[in-house]
Amino acid sequence: KAGVTQTPRYLIKTRGQQVTLSCSPISGHRSVSWYQQTPGQGLQFLFEYFSETQRNKGNFPGRFSGRQFSNSRSEMNVSTLELGDSALYLCASSLRGRRGDSPLHFGNGTRLTVT
C-alpha cells in the first residue's frame, strides 16, 4: 500500500507570496491532518479534514487554509508569506475514529523556506 505522498518536497518563496502544498493520503484513509514543524515550536497542529470538511483548526492565523477533495487528497495554502512561516509542513492521514485515537501516518513533508 502506498504511503502518504506530499508535493513538492522543497519550496523557496519570498515574503508576501503565497504557496500551495499538496497531500495524497493512504488509500482508504479519509482523514488528513496538517502539522507545522519548526525547531523552536516542534510539531504544531494546523487543521484536520475528514470527508471534505474541516473538523478542527489549530491556533494559526487565517493566512493558513486548506481543503480536501472528494478523493481525500488535500491541499493547504499559505498566503502573504512571512519569514516565520519557514518550516517543514507535514501531512498525515489516518482512519480517524470519533475519539481521535487512530495513529497518524505522515508523509515526507514539504520544506518551505521563505526569504
Next chain:
Amino acid sequence: GQQVMQIPQYQHVQEGEDFTTYCNSSTTLSNIQWYKQRPGGHPVFLIQLVKSGEVKKQKRLTFQFGEAKKNSSLHITATQTTDVGTYFCAGPSSGGGADGLTFGKGTHLIIQP
C-alpha cells in the same frame, strides 16, 4: 490549553546504554501515542497505549502508560546506533473528539559509538 511536556530534551548515551524519555500531560488522556523521527525524516508511528497502567514491549523498547493516564514513558534497553532520532509522545487534544493530536517537543537521542 492542553500541554504535553517531554523530558529530557536531549539525551546523549554511549552505545549499549539504556535510555528513557518521559511524557507528562496537563490533562487526562484517552490514549497516548509514540512516534520516532529519524534525522531528516518524518515521524513514524511506534505504538498506542489506551489502558491505565498499560505496558507494551517492542523488542528493546518498553512503553508505559501511567495509572492516572496523564504520563507515559519510553525505555530503550541497550541502545544501538539505529535508535538515533527524536522520540515524540502525543495525545488527543483536550476536546477529546475529533481534535488534532498534541505533540510533546520530543527527546533527541544521540548515541556515541
